Amino acid sequence: MAVQPMATDPERPRRRPDLRSYLRELEEAGELERVGSVVSIRDLGRLIEASDRAILFESVAGYSMPVLANAVASRRRLAMAFGCAEADLRRELARSLERPVAPVVVDRGPVQEVIERAEEADLSTLPAYLQHDLDAAPFLSGAMDVSRHPETGRYNIGVRRLMLRGPRETGVDMVAPSDLRAYYRRARELGRRFEIAFVIGTHPLDYLASQMRVATENEFDTLGALRGAPVELVRCATVDLMVPADAELVLEGYLDGDWTEVEGPYGEYTGCYGAAHFNPVFKLTGLMRRRDAIFQSVTISGRRLFHTDSAVLASLGTELRVAHAVSQAVPEVVDVYCPPEASGFHHVRIAVRVRQAGDARNALHAALAATEVKMAVVVDEDIDVRDDRKVEWALSTRFQADRDLVVLEGMRCIPLDPSLPPNQGWHVTTAKLGIDATRRRDKPAHLFDIPAMPFEDRPRDWFQPESRTELQALRERMEASLGTGPRFVDWLEQERGVHQAQIIQVLGMLRAEGRIRLDPDGRYWPAEPSAG
Ligand SMILES: Cc1cc2nc3c(=O)[nH]c(=O)nc-3n(C[C@H](O)[C@H](O)[C@H](O)COP(=O)(O)O)c2cc1C
Structure with missing residues (x-):
C-alpha cells in the first residue's frame, strides 16, 4: 500500500485527530450528554431518541462497554468534527475530497489491545439495543465495512447495518446496488470466500467519507481526505484485511450464502419501517478492540429523523451532489440546503441568481436528475434556503401552480420510499416534483422585495x-x-x-x-x- 506523506496546509481547518478527542471537544462545548447512572439496554433506544445532544452511556447493565450515539447528528457537531464553521461545511467537504490522502500501515494500534478468536468472540456481549419497537432484533448500525475486490484487491468501504442473529452471526443488508454487493457476487462466481471487517466506533468523519462517491484506487484515501491525515492501518487478526488502528472495535469474518435469509424489518432512513429483506449473512471469526472500547451506534430512524446521524450525514452529501449538478446547468448557484426532516435524501432547496430565462428550470432538472431528490424548490438569491419561513413566503408570493411546476415521471429512485407502488422491487421508478419559486420577470423586481427598514437611525442626530x-x-x-x-x-x-x-x-x-x-x-x- 502506497505511503504518501501529508503536506501540512495552514489553510486547512484543524480536524480532531480521532473519536476520543472529538468527544472531549463535544463535552466542552456542551454537545455531549454523559449518562453516568446504570441504564437498562431496553431503555437505550428511547433515551437516545429523546436527547438533542450526542449521548454517552457509561454503564449499561450487564455489558462492559459504554455506548455512544448521535455523535454527528447535527450540523453543529459535524462542523466541529471538520473544525470549520457550520456555514462552511459543504465547501470544506468539497475541498477535502479534492485531496485524497493515502493510508499508512503501522505495526500496532489501540484497536489490537484485546484480540478474541473463534469461540472467544461473542456478539451477544456487545450492547446492541432494539432501536425501533418493531425491529426484528437489535441492530448494530455503526458498522463500517471494509472489504476487497476478489480480483483487484481494491479496498471498498461502506456502512451496513448488522442484525444480531446469534453470538457469531448477523444479517447484513445488501439489497441495494453497491460495490460491496458487486464484489461479493463476483467472489461467489469465483467460488472464493469473501472476507469482511466491520469497524464500530471510528473517527467521526469516517462514516461520512464512506458515503462519498469518489473514484479512488483505495477508499481509505477518501477517509484520509476527510480526516486531513493518512489513516493508520493495522492488520486484522483472523482475516486478510487492514482496518483503522484507532478504531474502537472491529468485527472480523466473512459473508456467506445467497440472498435467502430473512433480514429485518427495520426502521429505515425514511423514518418508516422497511419490509424484511432477503440477504446473505455475516459469520464472525474474530474480534479486536480497545481495552476500554466505546460501542458506537449511528442512528438512522425514529420519530425525530432530523437529528439522526444518518439524516445529517445524508443531507450534507446530497447538498454537495446537488450543488455540483446544478452548477453545471446554471451560472450562479447561491446556496443549497437539504432538510434532514426529509431524510437528507429526498428534498432540496436551491437558491440561484437568475441571469436568464430558463435558469430556474435548468436548476430543477439538474437537481432532480442527478440525485435521489424527489422534490426540489428553486428560489431567488434573496431567500435564505435554510429559513423555513422565508421559503414558505417565497412559495406564497412567487409561485403559480399552473406555470411553475415540473413533474418528471419514470425516474430512478431508492425503492425504500413507502409512497411507491407495491411489489415492484428494484424495477420501480418514481415521479419527481420541481417547484420554481423564483419571482416572475415580467413585473418590476421591487414588487417582490422583502419589506424592510432600510436604514438604521443614528442616535447622535x-x-x-x-x-x-x-x-x-x-x-x-x-x-x-x-x-x-x-x-x-x-x-x-x-x-x-x-x-x-x-x-x-x-x-x-x-x-x-x-x-x-x-x-x-x-x-x-x-x-x-x-x-x-
Ligand atoms: C448509518 C448508515 C447505514 C447504512 N446501512 C446500509 C445498509 O444496511 N445496506 C446498504 O446497502 N447500504 C447502507 N447504507 C448506505 C451505504 O453505506 C452507502 O450506499 C455506501 O456508499 C455503499 O458503499 P459501496 O457502494 O462502496 O459498497 C448505510 C449508510 C449509513 C450512513
Whole structure:
C-alpha cells in the first residue's frame, strides 16, 4: 500500500485527530450528554431518541462497554468534527475530497489491545439495543465495512447495518446496488470466500467519507481526505484485511450464502419501517478492540429523523451532489440546503441568481436528475434556503401552480420510499416534483422585495422632541428634493434632526396646494398646481 506523506496546509481547518478527542471537544462545548447512572439496554433506544445532544452511556447493565450515539447528528457537531464553521461545511467537504490522502500501515494500534478468536468472540456481549419497537432484533448500525475486490484487491468501504442473529452471526443488508454487493457476487462466481471487517466506533468523519462517491484506487484515501491525515492501518487478526488502528472495535469474518435469509424489518432512513429483506449473512471469526472500547451506534430512524446521524450525514452529501449538478446547468448557484426532516435524501432547496430565462428550470432538472431528490424548490438569491419561513413566503408570493411546476415521471429512485407502488422491487421508478419559486420577470423586481427598514437611525442626530424646525425651511428642502422622486423613507433619512410630524405637515401643505404627486411606485414628484 502506497505511503504518501501529508503536506501540512495552514489553510486547512484543524480536524480532531480521532473519536476520543472529538468527544472531549463535544463535552466542552456542551454537545455531549454523559449518562453516568446504570441504564437498562431496553431503555437505550428511547433515551437516545429523546436527547438533542450526542449521548454517552457509561454503564449499561450487564455489558462492559459504554455506548455512544448521535455523535454527528447535527450540523453543529459535524462542523466541529471538520473544525470549520457550520456555514462552511459543504465547501470544506468539497475541498477535502479534492485531496485524497493515502493510508499508512503501522505495526500496532489501540484497536489490537484485546484480540478474541473463534469461540472467544461473542456478539451477544456487545450492547446492541432494539432501536425501533418493531425491529426484528437489535441492530448494530455503526458498522463500517471494509472489504476487497476478489480480483483487484481494491479496498471498498461502506456502512451496513448488522442484525444480531446469534453470538457469531448477523444479517447484513445488501439489497441495494453497491460495490460491496458487486464484489461479493463476483467472489461467489469465483467460488472464493469473501472476507469482511466491520469497524464500530471510528473517527467521526469516517462514516461520512464512506458515503462519498469518489473514484479512488483505495477508499481509505477518501477517509484520509476527510480526516486531513493518512489513516493508520493495522492488520486484522483472523482475516486478510487492514482496518483503522484507532478504531474502537472491529468485527472480523466473512459473508456467506445467497440472498435467502430473512433480514429485518427495520426502521429505515425514511423514518418508516422497511419490509424484511432477503440477504446473505455475516459469520464472525474474530474480534479486536480497545481495552476500554466505546460501542458506537449511528442512528438512522425514529420519530425525530432530523437529528439522526444518518439524516445529517445524508443531507450534507446530497447538498454537495446537488450543488455540483446544478452548477453545471446554471451560472450562479447561491446556496443549497437539504432538510434532514426529509431524510437528507429526498428534498432540496436551491437558491440561484437568475441571469436568464430558463435558469430556474435548468436548476430543477439538474437537481432532480442527478440525485435521489424527489422534490426540489428553486428560489431567488434573496431567500435564505435554510429559513423555513422565508421559503414558505417565497412559495406564497412567487409561485403559480399552473406555470411553475415540473413533474418528471419514470425516474430512478431508492425503492425504500413507502409512497411507491407495491411489489415492484428494484424495477420501480418514481415521479419527481420541481417547484420554481423564483419571482416572475415580467413585473418590476421591487414588487417582490422583502419589506424592510432600510436604514438604521443614528442616535447622535436625533431631533429633540420639543424642538420645532422652521416649517418654511423644511418645506423648501423637501420641495427641492422632489426632482429626484424621493420616497418617504428618503425624507426620514435626509431630515434626521426633524420631527416626523413636521414632515407630514409639510407633505399636507404641498398636497393642499396641489404641488406634489405620488406615483404608484411610492415616489413623490413635483406637480403643477391645479387651476382653481
Ligand atoms: C448509518 C448508515 C447505514 C447504512 N446501512 C446500509 C445498509 O444496511 N445496506 C446498504 O446497502 N447500504 C447502507 N447504507 C448506505 C451505504 O453505506 C452507502 O450506499 C455506501 O456508499 C455503499 O458503499 P459501496 O457502494 O462502496 O459498497 C448505510 C449508510 C449509513 C450512513
